Structure formats: structure tokens, C-alpha cells
Amino acid sequence: MSDTVDVAARVEPAPAGRPSRGLARRIGEAFLRRREASVLVVAVALGVYFASASEAFLTQPNLVNIAQATAPVAIIAAGMVLVLVNGEIDLSVAAVFALAPFNMHYLVDYYHVPILLAIVLALAISAFIGFVNGFITVFFRVPSFVTTLGTAYIVIGLVLVTSHAYPAPIPDAATETIRHWFGDSDWAHLSWSLLIVAAFHVLLTSTRWGLHTIAVGGNPLGATEAGIRAGRIKIGNFMMVATLGGFAGILDAFRINTIDPNLGGGFGIMFTAVSAAVIGGTALAGGSGTVIGAALGALVLAELQDGMNLIGISANPYFIILGVAIIVSMIANVYLSRLRRAGRT
Amino acid sequence: MASDGEALRVEHVAKRFGGVTALRDVNLRLARGEVLGLIGDNGAGKSTLIKIICGFHQPDAGKLFVNGEAVVLKSVDHARGLGIDTVYQDLALVNELSVYHNMFLNRELVRWPLLGNRRMKRLAREHLEDMGVNIPSVEDEVAKLSGGQRQAIAVARSVYSDARILLLDEPLAAMGAKEGALILDLVRDLKARGDVSVIIIAHNYGQILEVCDRINLLQHGEITFDKPTSETSVQELTDLVVAEYRAARTQRLRPDPGSNAQPTPRR
Numbered sequence: 001m002s003d004t005v006d007v008a009a010r011v012e013p014a015p016a017g018r019p020s021r022g023l024a025r026r027i028g029e030a031f032l033r034r035r036e037a038s039v040l041v042v043a044v045a046l047g048v049y050f051a052s053a054s055e056a057f058l059t060q061p062n063l064v065n066i067a068q069a070t071a072p073v074a075i076i077a078a079g080m081v082l083v084l085v086n087g088e089i090d091l092s093v094a095a096v097f098a099l100a101p102f103n104m105h106y107l108v109d110y111y112h113v114p115i116l117l118a119i120v121l122a123l124a125i126s127a128f129i130g131f132v133n134g135f136i137t138v139f140f141r142v143p144s145f146v147t148t149l150g151t152a153y154i155v156i157g158l159v160l161v162t163s164h165a166y167p168a169p170i171p172d173a174a175t176e177t178i179r180h181w182f183g184d185s186d187w188a189h190l191s192w193s194l195l196i197v198a199a200f201h202v203l204l205t206s207t208r209w210g211l212h213t214i215a216v217g218g219n220p221l222g223a224t225e226a227g228i229r230a231g232r233i234k235i236g237n238f239m240m241v242a243t244l245g246g247f248a249g250i251l252d253a254f255r256i257n258t259i260d261p262n263l264g265g266g267f268g269i270m271f272t273a274v275s276a277a278v279i280g281g282t283a284l285a286g287g288s289g290t291v292i293g294a295a296l297g298a299l300v301l302a303e304l305q306d307g308m309n310l311i312g313i314s315a316n317p318y319f320i321i322l323g324v325a326i327i328v329s330m331i332a333n334v335y336l337s338r339l340r341r342a343g344r345t
Numbered sequence: 346m347a348s349d350g351e352a353l354r355v356e357h358v359a360k361r362f363g364g365v366t367a368l369r370d371v372n373l374r375l376a377r378g379e380v381l382g383l384i385g386d387n388g389a390g391k392s393t394l395i396k397i398i399c400g401f402h403q404p405d406a407g408k409l410f411v412n413g414e415a416v417v418l419k420s421v422d423h424a425r426g427l428g429i430d431t432v433y434q435d436l437a438l439v440n441e442l443s444v445y446h447n448m449f450l451n452r453e454l455v456r457w458p459l460l461g462n463r464r465m466k467r468l469a470r471e472h473l474e475d476m477g478v479n480i481p482s483v484e485d486e487v488a489k490l491s492g493g494q495r496q497a498i499a500v501a502r503s504v505y506s507d508a509r510i511l512l513l514d515e516p517l518a519a520m521g522a523k524e525g526a527l528i529l530d531l532v533r534d535l536k537a538r539g540d541v542s543v544i545i546i547a548h549n550y551g552q553i554l555e556v557c558d559r560i561n562l563l564q565h566g567e568i569t570f571d572k573p574t575s576e577t578s579v580q581e582l583t584d585l586v587v588a589e590y591r592a593a594r595t596q597r598l599r600p601d602p603g604s605n606a607q608p609t610p611r612r
């Protein structure tokens with residue numbers, strides 16, 4: 001951050017030897033630069049407010065509730081951010097979320113595949129759906145909104161046809177330990193999500209893959225001219241979000257201890273993940289986004305829903321607040337990035 | 346000014362797109378360390394010629410020689426491997442990335458699995474200083490920079506990636522006087538290094554005459570004029586292009602018997 005001060009000092013011919021600016025000012029600047037910071041403030045403020053309004057908010061069972069509501073959204077959003085940074089979107093991830101636990105169930109109970117291998121295969125099938133999404137989008141130049149709308153309905157249909165629209169139990173082959181590790185314990189969800197969010201944050205910000213993802217979304221032509229294979233990057237990111245969707249679905253199935261064809265709500269959890277990403281500071285235009293911001297966005301949404309329940313407001317206004325939050329954060333995003341570009345931060 | 350050795354030679358290159366002849370018969374020579382100005386009206390075939398030299402298009406006829414050796418360029422990557430690089434008008438810079446990430450785009454230094462950011466920053470800073478490009482910080486997003494600075498970074502990036510033949514596609518378009526001067530200085534510095542040959546495509550004759558060793562005029566898919574800068578002037582070049590415009594106008598009025606009886610597309 002010392003650079004920023006440096007830049008500003010060079011741009012404005014400030015009187016020499018001027019002392020560095022006040023702490024408050026620098027913190028303010030840090031907030032403008034780090035999009036995650038403003039979401040963090042909102043998340044903390046909401047926590048403080050609900051904690052003061054309801055004694056139940058900070059109890060362990062409630063914190064577990066919030067963690068379990070946040071985690072699947074944060075996991076999906078981690079992948080969704082990469083796709084959004086690419087300038088694409090994946091509407092089918094909620095459908096994959098529902099399909100993956102069924103695939104695990106079919107493999108174990110009909111094909112006698114060992115449970116861990118079945119989970120891996122279910123994730124591989126999820127990845128394959130992501131591959132199809134990416135392939136159609138890249139090679140047939142179908143907008144990903146349309147491609148994944150199509151695959152979303154196909155996958156929802158597959159779930160309903162193969163399950164006859166009936167829920168299935170978690171396979172008996174799943175031992176206590178496995179259930180424990182994959183979601184049937186208080187903090188399994190949270191641990192997985194923290195791990196995944198951290199990994200994807202590093203992937204986006206500190207690896208070639210992440211850099212190329214930003215480049216492909218920010219300047220597709222330029223990235224291609226630099227020799228980056230944009231198609232490969234996009235397909236890879238579609239595969240990642242689908243795999244994460246499948247994984248989150250398996251976790252959730254273990255948590256509720258049943259495999260439900262309506263898991264993920266058709267499109268529901270996908271839109272929640274996109275909302276979390278947007279609230280967290282990811283622009284849908286491509287080129288910029290933050291995984292940690294999206295996770296914080298997921299936390300904010302979970303807090304809102306949980307807190308409003310606790311303090312006895314009907315859950316209905318939740319959607320109004322969600323809608324306002326999405327639009328306000330998008331406006332803030334656009335405004336802040338303009339400020340940043342103008343070099344005033 | 347031309348040092349010994351030839352960087353690039355284009356012999357009898359022709360290119361058609363469907364019924365439209367973009368290049369008829371182009372002959373061009375670029376000496377090592379030379380700065381060649383390529384001028385011509387819109388549609389004269391400048392872009393096509395550049396795209397052939399950088400490996401994007403393959404010519405229908407004719408040959409390319411790089412460092413005296415005949416080559417058939419299969420792709421942009423192939424050409425780049427031979428040291429031919431283009432700085433496009435759209436610059437191929439990614440606004441959302443920092444200057445140093447742009448400098449190393451797709452050639453990133455990696456400490457697996459992470460990026461070697463510290464080394465890239467240092468090398469980018471050194472290289473830009475070396476080339477006399479002044480920017481506040483290599484960590485700034487490219488979007489913050491002016492058009493001239495962006496162009497300079499694009500050129501610096503090409504040179505850094507070992508480009509020996511640099512094609513600058515209208516580097517001065519849409520650029521203020523001060524910005525333009527920045528680019529011209531950069532080209533002068535390159536010339537002083539002596540190991541990079543440059544082809545500048547331009548509209549503004551006055552400015553490129555300042556830095557070019559030689560001027561070629563491309564008209565109707567042929568090089569019709571080739572003189573050292575010292576033997577020509579803005580006036581002469583302008584006259585030539587205006588004469589071309591007059592000729593083209595007459596041609597449009599009288600159908601050209603040689604052009605497949607199709608009306609010449611408006612250029």
C-alpha cells in the first residue's frame with residue numbers, strides 16, 4: 001500500500017517533506033482498494049446487530065446453522081467467481097448440486113462401487129457436465145447463459161427421471177466416519193468451505209491460471225494475441241464450478257441425511273451463489289472478482305436469513321433486502337472501480 | 346543508417362480474399378536496426394501485409410525471408426518464435442492487471458505453483474527504466490495509465506520478449522502530441538540499440554518522418570514508393586497519397602478492365 005502513497009505524491013506536486021497521511025485516511029484507502037473489506041464490515045455489523053437483538057444468535061447451535069447455510073454457497077461461489085471473471089456464467093450448477101449425491105447413490109447401491117470411489121466418480125461426472133458447458137460455450141459460441149440454461153434443465157430432468165422424483169437415503173455403505181467427514185457433523189461444512197475458499201483465492205490471485213482467467217475475461221482478444229488459450233481456461237473454470245457444485249451437493253445430502261431431488265432448489269442455490277459473488281464485489285462483466293468477497297457475501301446472506309428468523313421478523317422481506325443488497329453493491333462496485341481507475345485511491 | 350544485415354525481406358507477396366485482391370505484388374526490405382515507415386491510405390493493404398509478416402495470414406504467392414532465410418510462417422506463435430512481434434492498435438493489454446503482469450502476460454515467471462511476483466516486478470521495473478519508459482509504479486493497474494504509457498508498455502513487452510522485428514500498427518493513432526512524442530522517443534531508443542528492426546504503420550507522415558530511416562508507400566497492394574527519409578518530405582508523401590485518391594476516383598468512374606468486371610470495392 002505504500003506504493004499508493006508514492007503514486008499520489010508524484011502525481012500531485014505536494015509540498016516536499018509532507019508527513020504521510022493520517023491513519024484514518026489510509027484505512028479508508030485500503031477499503032477502496034480491497035473490495036472484500038466493505039463486505040467484511042457489513043458481515044460484522046450484521047453479526048453485532050443480530051447478537052444484540054437476539055441472545056440466541058451467538059449460541060453454538062445457531063452459529064452452526066449459519067456456517068451450514070454459508071458453506072455450500074461459499075463453495076459454489078468460489079468456482080462461480082472464476083467463471084464470472086471469465087465473463088461467463090453457469091446457471092446449471094444448482095442442478096449439478098442435486099445430481100451429484102444421486103450419482104453417488106446409484107453407483108454405490110446399484111453398481112456396488114465403494115463409497116469413496118463413488119464420491120470421486122460423482123465429482124468426475126459433475127466435472128464432465130462442466131466440460132460440456134464449456135465446450136458448447138467455447139466451440140459453438142453459444143452464450144454461456146444459454147448453454148447452461150439448457151444443461152440446467154437437462155440435468156434437472158435427469159435427476160427427476162432417474163430418481164422418479166423420490167428422495168433416496170444415504171447409502172448404508174457410508175460409514176459413520178465418512179458421514180462425519182462429509183457433512184454430518186457440526187463443522188465439516190465450514191472446514192471444507194474454508195479450505196476451498198482459501199485454495200481458490202490463491203488460485204485466482206497468485207497462479208498463472210488465475211492471471212489468465214482475469215486476462216481472458218478482461219481482454220479476450222488481447223489474451224488470445226498474447227498466446228493464452230482462452231477456450232482451455234474457460235472450459236477448465238466451467239469444470240471447476242461444476243465439480244464444486246457436485247461436492248457441495250454431496251456435503252448437503254450428508255448433512256440433511258437424505259438425497260433429495262429438489263436439493264439446490266432447481267436454480268435457487270446457484271442464484272444465491274451469484275448474489276454472494278456480486279455482493280462480494282465480483283462484476284459480471286468479467287475481468288475482476290474476489291473469492292473471499294464472495295464467501296463473505298455468502299456469510300452476509302446467511303446471517304440475514306438466520307438473524308431475521310431469530311428476531312422474529314417474517315422471512316418474507318428477506319428477498320427485498322437481498323435484492324437491494326445486490327443492486328447497492330453493484331453500484332458501489334462500479335463507482336469504486338471508477339474511483340480506483342481515476343487513481344484517486 | 347541501415348546497419349549491415351537484412352532482418353526481413355518480402356518478395357512478390359500476393360493475397361486475395363475471395364474476389365478482392367488485398368496485395369498484388371509486394372516487395373519490401375527491412376535492414377537490421379532499421380526503422381521503416383509504411384504508409385498508405387485505408388484499404389491499401391497495410392493491415393494485410395502486417396498480418397502476413399506476423400504469421401496471422403498466409404500469402405497466396407511470394408516468399409518471406411527472415412535473417413536471409415526463407416520461411417513459411419505457420420502461425421503468430423511461429424512468427425513470434427522467430428522474433429517477429431506485433432503491437433496492435435488494441436494493445437493486447439489487460440486493463441484489470443498490473444503493469445508487470447501485463448509485461449509478463451503468458452510468459453509469467455513461476456515459483457510453482459505460485460507466480461514469481463517479486464521477480465517479475467523487479468525485472469519489469471528494470472526493463473521499463475532501461476527503455477526509458479516512465480510510469481508511477483509497475484503495480485498499478487494498466488487501466489490507470491494514459492494511452493501513451495499503455496502503448497509504451499506494449500512495445501516494451503514485445504522487446505522484452507526478444508522481438509527482433511517489431512511491427513507497430515498505427516502507434517500514434519488517437520494520441521496527443523505529448524503521448525506521441527513518448528512513443529517516438531521509445532522508437533529512437535530502440536534504433537539506438539541497433540538490434541531491433543521496426544516497421545511503423547502510420548497515417549501521420551510528419552511524425553513518422555522524425556524517426557524513420559526509410560518510407561515505403563503501399564498503394565493498391567503494391568509498394569509504389571521507396572525512399573530514404575532524407576530524400577523525401579511530408580509534402581511529397583501527401584502529394585502521392587492525394588494523387589492516389591484522384592486516380593482511384595477516376596478509376597471508379599471508369600471501370601477497370603483488369604478487375605474481374607466487378608466494381609472496385611470502395612476503399
